[in-house]
Amino acid sequence: MEPLMASSRFVFFLSPILLLISSQSLAQPEFPSHSCFYEKGNYTTGSTYQTNLNTLLSSLSSPSNNGNGYGFYNSSFGENADQVHAIALCRGDVMADTCRGCLSNSTKKLTQVCPNQKEAIGFYDECMLRYANRSIYGAMEKDPVFPLWWNIQNLSSSDVDGFFHEMRKLLKDLNGQAAANGSLRKFAVGNTTAPNFQPIYGLAQCTPDLAEQACSDCLDAAMGDIPTYCDRKQGCRVQNPSCTVRYEVNRFYDPTTVVPLPSSPQPLSSPLPPSTSTGGSKSNRSRTVIIIVPIVVSVVLIVIFFCICLRVRRTKAKLETRKLLPGGNDTDEIGSAEPLQFDLATIRVSTDDFSEANKLGQGGFGSVYRGRLLNGKDIAVKRLSTNSGQGDLEFKNEVLLVAKLQHRNLVRLLGFCLEGSERLLVYEFVPNASLDHIIFDPTKRAQLDWVRRYKIIVGTARGLLYLHEDSRLRIIHRDLKASNILIDAEMNPKISDFGMARLFVPDQTQGNTSRIVGTYGYMAPEYAFHGHFSVKSDVYSFGVLVLEIVSGQKRVASRTGTMGRIF
Structure with a gap:
């Protein structure tokens, strides 16, 4: 009996110490800087907004959430006034495990230091987290500092x-x-x-x-x-x-995970040591000039020759491409699609002046909105970003290419609008959104049995085959991925987003570009590293997509290259 009482007294004495150690181990470190944005409003405890916020923050710090593979996380949850938007970013040299640990601390700490606030932001050394009751994706904000x-x-x-x-x-x-x-x-x-x-x-x-x-x-x-x-x-x-x-003045980043800039431009060769003989110095200098000048001139001539050859080749390809298209210049080409043109006022009315409630998603070159025409027909309107330097190119590509493509597994272009600074593309509305919203959502994924997954894979392959072989024009999509596969009411896939597509002239099998566009993880290595693209590039992306459909897991791009892996 005595040993038992002694043991009980020991446990009673030790329990406050254990409790103190436990509480300290569970506490998150303080933010070096943060803001609660009290002027933005607050929410009540137990409200739908708080539930949505907690759900969203839990998903951000989840081990299964890989973001974009580069330490960037963007997500939203809820509807209407209770919708919560969040962005998280880790420092570029921080490894994945450290990043997830930092985000886990942030999601717990920020709601503690900013209780019941609808908008807040917190900074650690390795990461940043912010959330708000408004859309913050793609919005540049310089304040507060x-x-x-x-x-x-x-x-x-x-x-x-x-x-x-x-x-x-x-x-x-x-x-x-x-x-x-x-x-x-x-x-x-x-x-x-x-x-x-x-x-x-x-x-x-x-x-x-x-x-x-x-x-x-x-x-x-x-x-x-x-x-x-x-x-x-x-x-x-x-x-x-x-x-x-x-x-x-001290190095604060990890040099093993980034490629830092050189401290200063290095000379091509070390300077010649000074000579004690003036005559010898002049002789050496003359000999150096005689050797270097012909080499430099030869290199310059070779570079000029290759530049001329490349320019001639590109010009020839453009001329051959124009033979396939009606009209001889950009104005005539867009003019040929004139019957598809909508006026801006009609589109503004159909989308309730591009209201947030009608926003379907955000892409690399703009936002997509749901609209309804006066005849009751539902449409999807892609509004190209006005501050995108590639906006006009994306617009021309999609109008010229998609208007000429007709296939059940390609999204159908209904029209376009070109007024002032607005560049709008009007597509058929596809009710089930994009494939990534289904296969990467644990709840929605349950409706995808193997028959439907097989149907989506086959339909996507048919659409891709049409682009490569069966259409009048051979099209290389260059950005085939889950978010660019739309699913209609019958679960049929439709390939969308042709803003990065390239047109091949007849019998052309491969193209080259210095402008690498697309999504890392889906890119074929020869395209990502050397700019070589062909039908094989799209087939590689299709292979990654099939792995995602079968496994239900996102691909992840590696740090040292573009090869994706599926977890």
Whole structure:
């Protein structure tokens, strides 16, 4: 009996200590900076909004959620006034496990520090999380500004001007790289050296949903705030809801997971050592000039020759392509589709002036809205983004290509609108949305038995075969993926989004491009690395799509390449 009582007293004594240790281990670290946006309104405890918020945050930090494969997560949940939108972003050099751990802490901590607030944002060193009761995807927001001093020591007065001059040059270069169109992570790091040999490390990052110009504007604004918040500091970070710039005298990123910029341009060869003989120096200099000049001239001539050959080849391909199309220029080609033209007022009425309630989704080049014409016919309107540098190209491609394609497994173009800055494409409305909304949703996926999955695979293959072989024009889609396969009421698949498609002239089997477009993970290696595309490129994407349909899991692009893998 005595040992039992002693054991009980020991447990009674130990339990407060265990409770304290447990509570400390479960507590999340404090945010270095955050905002609760009290002016945006609040929700009541136990409301539908709170339930939707908790559901959305749980899905963001779920191990099964891989985002876009580059540490970016975007999602929404709920309907109408109770709909919640969230964006999360990890620093570009952070590994997947660290990223998920940071997001898990963020989703728990942000609702604690901002209880009952409809909009909030929180920053850790490795990640950022924000949510709101409004759409925040693709919206560049420079306010509020969150400065943070990682190194509070000041520079010596003699070093300030030179240090900040080199730091600004570095960040300006990083801003351009991060914003560059085609950058999937919108992230860049690098280093340089101040005049006193002090190393400077820099970082620039945007949320990947921003267009190139929006990202560039955001980073420029953040960089412009550095003199205000970081005066004389050896290290500082300026961040806002859409982007971050940072500099330090110590390396703060992981060089093994990123490819940093070189500290400065390196000379092609080391300078010649000084000679004690003036005559010998002149002789060496003359000999060097005699050797180098012919080499440089030869290289320049070779480059010019290849440029001319490439230009002739592209011009010939364009001329042969135009022979297939009615009209000899872009105006005539679009004019040939004139009977399909809608006026802007009609489309505004049908979509309730592009209201958020009618928004079906957001793509790389704009938003898609549901509409209803006066005759009762439902339509889907793709509104190309006005700040997209590729908007006109996407518009011309889809009008010229899709209007000529007729197949049950291709989405049907009903018309277009070209007024002022508006570029609108009007498609048939497909009620079951895109395939990714079904196969990657645990609830909706249950309705896809093997017969229906087989039907979707076969239908997609038939549509692809039509594009490659059976249509009057051979089309290479270049962006075949689950989100571009629409599902109609009878669960028939329809290939959509021809903004990146390319037209082949008769008997052409392969094309080359320096502009790599599409979705990493679906890209064939020869296209992603070298710009070579053909029907095989689409077949490769189709293979990845089939694996997703069969497994019900998303593909993930690797860090070192574009090959996808299915989990």
